[in-house]
Amino acid sequence: SAARGGGSSSGGARVAAAAGGGRPRGGGGPGLRAQVSGVQKQRRLAANARERRRMHGLNHAFDQLRNVIPSFNNDKKLSKYETLQMAQIYISALAELLHGP
Numbered sequence: 556s557a558a559r560g561g562g563s564s565s566g567g568a569r570v571a572a573a574a575g576g577g578r579p580r581g582g583g584g585p586g587l588r589a590q591v592s593g594v595q596k597q598r599r600l601a602a603n604a605r606e607r608r609r610m611h612g613l614n615h616a617f618d619q620l621r622n623v624i625p626s627f628n629n630d631k632k633l634s635k636y637e638t639l640q641m642a643q644i645y646i647s648a649l650a651e652l653l654h655g656p
Contacts, residue, residue, distance in 0.1 A: 617635055624641045626633060633641060 617638055620642055621633055621638055624633075624638065624645050626641060
């Protein structure tokens with residue numbers, strides 16, 4: 556019989572849905588979906604803002620490094636890679652001066 560768990564297929568579907576086995580019907584709808592996408596959008600905007608701040612700080616640090624590294628061609632701004640290469644050469648040269656004859 557249906558009361559003992561056998562028989563009716565609609566009763567079994569209700570039990571499965573109540574146990575979390577199926578998708579809930581009704582409830583949420585487009586309002587819930589818009590709310591979730593709004594939260595996702597806020598998270599994405601916050602992550603983008605954090606990344607912009609991080610990159611701004613990194614670029615500022617490279618600008619400060621460029622200012623203390625002697626360079627021969629001041630017309631062209633050194634790339635990040637070139638800046639790191641020049642910093643490495645400059646540090647090595649300073650170390651040689653300290654440990655020189």
